[in-house]
Amino acid sequence: MNNIKKLEQTFRWFGPEDEVNLQYIRQTGATGIVTALHDIPCGEVWGTKEIYNRKRMIEESGLTWSVIESINIHESIKTAAPDRAEWIQKYLESLTNVAACGLKVVCYNFMPVLDWTRTDLNYILANGASALRYDAASLAAFDLFILKRAGAENEFTAVEKEAASACFNKMSEQEKTVLQNTIMAGLPGTDEVFSISEFKSHLRRYENIDAEKLRENLIYFLTAIIPTAEKLGIKMCIHPDDPPFPILGLPRIVCNESDIARIISAVPSPSNGITFCTGSLGANPVNNLTEIIRKFGSNIHFLHLRNVKKEKDGSFFEADHLDGDNNMAAIMSAIIEEQKLRFLKGRTDVSIPMRPDHGHKILDDFNHQCYPGYSAIGRMKGLAELRGLELGLRAII
The missing domain is CATH 3.20.20.150 (Divalent-metal-dependent TIM barrel enzymes)
Known part of the structure; x- marks a missing residue:
């Protein structure tokens, strides 16, 4: 064949x-x-x-x-x-x-x-290349402490919440903004980024x-x-x-x-x-x-x-x-x-x-x-x- x-x-x-x-x-x-x-x-x-x-x-x-x-x-x-x-x-x-x-x-x-979701668009690999990454603790940190979604605390285990808190506490304000904009990105091919209020409305x-x-x-x-x-x-x-x-x-x-x-x-x-x-x-x-x-x-x-x-x-x-x-x-x-x-x-x-x-x-x-x-x-x-x-x-x- x-x-x-x-x-x-x-x-x-x-x-x-x-x-x-x-x-x-x-x-x-x-x-x-x-x-x-x-x-x-x-x-x-x-x-x-x-x-x-x-x-x-x-x-x-x-x-x-x-x-x-x-x-x-x-x-x-x-x-x-x-x-x-x-x-x-x-x-x-x-x-x-x-x-x-x-x-x-x-x-x-x-x-x-949302379309596909990542928490890091510039994750540096050992060889210096850059990759996309989804980090569970970063996503939870955003959900719990930036988005502050009602009921979110009931959807994570104690271990996950502890990891999210540690992740959030070590982030600078700039890093928090970058994380928010990364997760809130709209459709591929556009520059749309949802605000927190817009996303909560959705x-x-x-x-x-x-x-x-x-x-x-x-x-x-x-x-x-x-x-x-x-x-x-x-x-x-x-x-x-x-x-x-x-x-x-x-x-x-x-x-x-x-x-x-x-x-x-x-x-x-x-x-x-x-x-x-x-x-x-x-x-x-x-x-x-x-x-x-x-x-x-x-x-x-x-x-x-x-x-x-x-x-x-x-x-x-x-x-x-x-x-x-x-x-x-x-x-x-x-x-x-x-x-x-x-x-x-x-x-x-x-x-x-x-x-x-x-x-x-x-x-x-x-x-x-x-x-x-x-x-x-x-x-x-x-x-x-x-x-x-x-x-x-x-x-x-």
Whole structure:
């Protein structure tokens, strides 16, 4: 089966303002672009003119717009607000428009209020590189002593509260401000940072929404959009929660194998799939990543490949792509086996789009302003490692 197509190598790009421009990306060896219209407010309709213009810009650089990440979901849909039908209709219009422009894979997430969350965007490793880090004590310190969320003290153990207090007491005022701005960052591709009062306002909308209710709201959304997505030939792929456990009083519902099974079985369709993120799922110690691929491989429409080093208290940091707690060789082998199954079934989506996720800052990356986790050279290093791993395994599997 040497004629099976390799994974499609892609790179995330945040649009014309991104210092890691399309010319740089082309030099990495990636052929596909993962991006979104970040200037359109969350929930508003993506017009065909704007989509075509962005697609033309990418194609004129010799690349392909392979995956949309993301058409963000309005909070009214997540909270089942009275106006959610209007926002779902707008989402359907966006899907119709992107399909008309030839775009067929849409990554999205259903995380309340915040996107992926870290406490340190510049964690210095032993070799001098910089990584992203989630520190459990710092998150608890923010929750208890800066946000001062009502009821938070009941959600931490005595040991966790002691660690949070020690962490908070040793921080300078500047460090507290940096921590707050890091956690309160808005959607990727924007410079939005919530104030404490704004965030508390969002939290109030979730006071009566637990994990089961949030899951009901997700299934309602999927029931409304998946039939249209299937008719349009669009593959929707939900991204796991990051980190894969509740934080700041907000529920999480895409954290493990059971969560994935419930989402896929609730609305059975080739268009209802997942973004398989080895970093998000890998940060949860209960997850067996290769087993998840074997069980849900046919529903994997997009791959985020990265690695993490976990700590006993729930903390973790982004490791080198091939050097972390996730066995990337075993993961890649399982992905290649899934490709073989697709090939034998005559599927047309054998070349699954893959991107290196959350690269370190290394070398000249420190001289550029990039979005956290999206440095040029660090990600190129990750892509080169993953490319070599894939080619090596294909020679022996």
